[in-house]
Amino acid sequence: MTIDDDSAGVEHLLSRPIRGTMDGEGYGAWRSFTDPDAVPLSFGFPFPDSFPLEDLSEAVETLFTADPDTALQYTGPGYATSLPEIIAGRARERGIDCTSDQVHLTNGATHAIDTVCQAFLDPGDLVVVERPTFMGALRLLRNYAVDIEGIDVDADGLDVDALATTLAERRAAGEALPKLCYTIPNFQNPTGATLAAERRERLVELAVEYDFVVLEDDPYGRLRYDGEEPPSLRTFDPDGRVIRVDTFSKTIAPGVRTGWIIADEPVIEQLRRVDAGGENRFTRGVIAAYCEDGRLETAIEGLCAAYEPRRDRMLAALSEHMPPGTTWSEPSGGFFVWVTFPEGIDTEAMIDDAIAEGVTYLPGSSFYSGDRGRRHARLSFSEADPDAIERGIAALSRAVRAAMDPVEAGE
Ligand SMILES: Cc1ncc(COP(=O)(O)O)c(C=O)c1O
Known part of the structure; x- marks a missing residue:
């Protein structure tokens, strides 16, 4: 048109x-x-x-009983304030060094990806993605008028050697280098592939060498049916360039529209500015109440x-x-x-x-x-x-x- x-x-x-x-x-x-x-x-x-219909109903009851004046107020229920620490604690259990100040809550992973794109991308920037990759992320990226370079995926996830070659060729030719690499390291959408541990380390090394941000999108990591979980990309991060995105869509329900970003505090501060006013504190309180007593695990x-x-x-x-x-x-x-x-x-x-x-x-x-x-x-x-x-x-x-x-x- x-x-x-x-x-x-x-x-x-x-x-x-x-x-x-x-x-x-x-x-x-x-x-x-x-x-x-x-x-x-x-x-x-x-x-x-x-x-979890019954457990969520119970969690709503808990909120209305504990915080009747604030449960539906702008401030939200007291319970909502504990969700960042619940998320940080669960991240630490997976080996990710994280405090509640490094957690920014969003209305799902899609919203989290969009928030990171808003904060980092200018029209004409280059973004590296896995080829193939999650269609929702591809569509979002198009809204930012960026150039997209796909790097193939094999049974061990993103072909990091191919990425290294592409980056070296681009640098030698004086072409644009990426500002951001979007990756789904666990049970990738759509291939189901998991990024091998040594590739994770190499990917972060490349991000340091070529100075780009790694956006690690991990909605499926907790849904593992065999084998051991490789470490999160963020565990290899020397200087705050890995930004992690996760969601309750696949472990509680997509309808709760609650996800989060884990990043270093200076990044989180900017992401909060981008995201003004969209917080769904009621739902966050419901989830925090639901997560009590190990129900989520x-x-x-x-x-x-x-x-x-x-x-x-x-x-x-x-x-x-x-x-x-x-x-x-x-x-x-x-x-x-x-x-x-x-x-x-x-x-x-x-x-x-x-x-x-x-x-x-x-x-x-x-x-x-x-x-x-x-x-x-x-x-x-x-x-x-x-x-x-x-x-x-x-x-x-x-x-x-x-x-x-x-x-x-x-x-
Ligand atoms: C890789 C990936 N990221 C993000 C999402 C979207 O998550 P949410 O429902 O939290 O927006 C999906 C859902 O299908 C996904 O597969």
């Missing part, structure tokens, strides 16, 4: 970066990949029975026990049903399996047939900034139950085999 300066309406008054995005799809365009009659493998939605154990068999069922069903030439990732946690189909399959073109067979997925192209990813799909095992997952994979296999027929016939 081109906007003339004298066009009717107010579009011509929009900021230049936003006007620059108006040709592309808007935030949330992927929400169309859904169908009420199909097995939902598209989205990273927690399964509905996972929501018990809930996370229950979530892992529920997601692990879903993942196993999906992997087993892929082995059983998929045609030869199809490969997929085997994540140790999180929500996603990344599938690569045989040559000739186009997952964007196939989606309607897949829905007609009874399954939805997200086409791989959603996770790239250019026209790539059409042989891939992201499958989420978080929402459907294990039997439905099995049916969904069987349906997907029928759609793939039908799409392969004309390929084999040379059409």
